[in-house]
Amino acid sequence: MSTRKSRTWRMPAETETQARTWLAWPAQWYPPDADPDEARAAWAAVANAILHHGGQPVTILVTKDEEKQAKIRVPDATLVVIQHDDGWVRDSGPTFVVDATGQRLGAVDWVFNAWGAQPWTRWAWDARVATAIANQVQAEILPSELVTEGGDIHTDGQGTFLVTETVKLDPFRNLGWTRERVEEAFERVFGECKLIWLSRGLTADYGPYGTRGHIDLVATFAGPGRVLVHSQESSDHPDHEVSERVVKLLSDSTDAQGEPLTVTRVPAPKQVRDESGEWLDWSYINHVVCNQAIIACNFGDDHDERANDILRDAYQRDVFPIDARPLFARGGGAHCITQQQPRLPWPAPGSKEQET
Template sequence: MSPGLDQNENWRMPAETEPHERAWMAWPSAAYTLGDTPSEADEAWTAWAEVANAVAAHEPLSMLVTAEGRAEAQRRLAGDIELHECELDDAWYRDSGPTFVVGNHGLGAVNWVFNGWGQQEWARWEFDAYASEVATTASGAARIASALVNEGGGLHTDGEGTFLVTETVQLDPERNPGWTKAGVEAELARRVGARKVIWLPRGLTRDSATYGTRGHVDIVATFTAPGEVLIHDQRSEEHPDHAVMAEIRSVLASSVDAAGRPLRLTELPAPKTLTDEHGFVDYSYVNHFAVNGAVIACSFDDPNDDEALDVLAGAYPGRTIVPVGARVLFARGGGVHCITQQQPALPGGNA
């Protein structure tokens, strides 16, 4: 099938829990990810490498890397990780990479418009606006162009047509001026097979601040199976996300999925850590990555780590829970899920 010829293809975005052909990431190179000192750069490279090597222990992994970053990546990454050299602005490939779908004739890759999380003044996207082309081409997927400004961290699906999104992302006037809910839903139906879109009012508080995404859903809630949703549970009334999550919980509790099933909510505790030097944190165990046979989970060296990992083990029976340090990632604006992207296995594949 020729790239871009996606009409009448019946594209479907599989659930993250379905088998993967491989995963995709990008190696950090931008100053606002690497920091201002050699020690800060070392922290970033160490954090990305820990996630990459954990993923690669369970499924093939491809890594985008700049020419300048190749040597450092090769020094830190497992030898079987495939490197793709290209220009990059940053390393949040969940957002700048494609959203993979499957259709009547094989694999598709939705190339959303990427504009630096709503034209954030600190962001650069000269190269990241085209970074999705790397995985699209290398995977052999049919390229599916979308006019919607969107990021992979801005949606979650159960694989059966139910999607979670937030009003503050898809309806952001700096992303999609003039778009309505109906228009977004129609585009999601065409490109990723959405049959029911559940609109959450917003994301977490820190994520709505200067260096956030304005409300990505992937630190708020996720599907573990059709009808089953893990939800961020900020228990401290001191934290503004306590009220935010009460509103989101209410929306989810009154929603049904594409098959008409009420959603069963499982609360995943927020870390006990409430603040850092910049204010209230948005640390979230929801921001994990389900890979073949395992879950790569955020760990915060926090008293709630053990409880959260136990909840994840119960939510993903049969999968190994692999904790990786996430404080360094969140200090730079994201977590494990934000830096990873799955390429689903096609029916009859070996994954």
């Protein structure tokens, strides 16, 4: 990997102080027979948990048609009317970064094509969401030619990144790209950095509404040198082998400073199949880190409390669970519908942020 320049922009770890959390209110409903009110309630539950327990404000992108619903369900949030296609702002929104002084906010605008041009969605407006959010806070826009999403990027804040091959090298995203070219795209933003490549994501994430392997169901950093990994304990589930390979890979890896990683297993929920018999990708890894708390995905499962205890110990923060089953039924979890913004003066002078 080339190290031809020092890092000028840094992506802070999620454990660092945040200015606020962004969400995008759902603007289309799927599966086609899904209950819109169930989706609205699921997004509202995450937003309200952050507002009431996380210790930071929430800003929600809303379409004009859904503005009233969002205001009723999340009355303490700031609403910004911006046209968008979907509710997965982790993926369509920007990756926030700070400059070397920590005083300037940047926003990486990855190319977004709806998880490899998935046939069930549209993304003409979502492809502009990163720029729209950046303009709201006067962040410097850092365009990238790499097609990817925030759900396939986890960092320790010190130049180490976790990614998956099936996302970054997906021919429907980055046809003909190599690991080296992806690493060069990261270096153009972050300077010298290290990517740790996982071969794939969880099995169900390759289904009809999946992302083809996002990292934020599989592993995340709880701090420098400390990684939490989804551990499927049922040997019948195909993710048992997936998670064992991830544990071994990360246990044998070092971070950008050459230091070994400490791996903590987080058990998968005990339930392994849905009502139709399909494998589940329910994951406690897909939590939201806030300034004062962790907003955890729970599933009405026997392993919920066990996982909550591990998260509480790993982050040394309170854990507040939400029922994530309606989110996962639509293709993701609490982390997928949120995007953290590092703390800088807010609102910035001349900010276009508007209350509704």
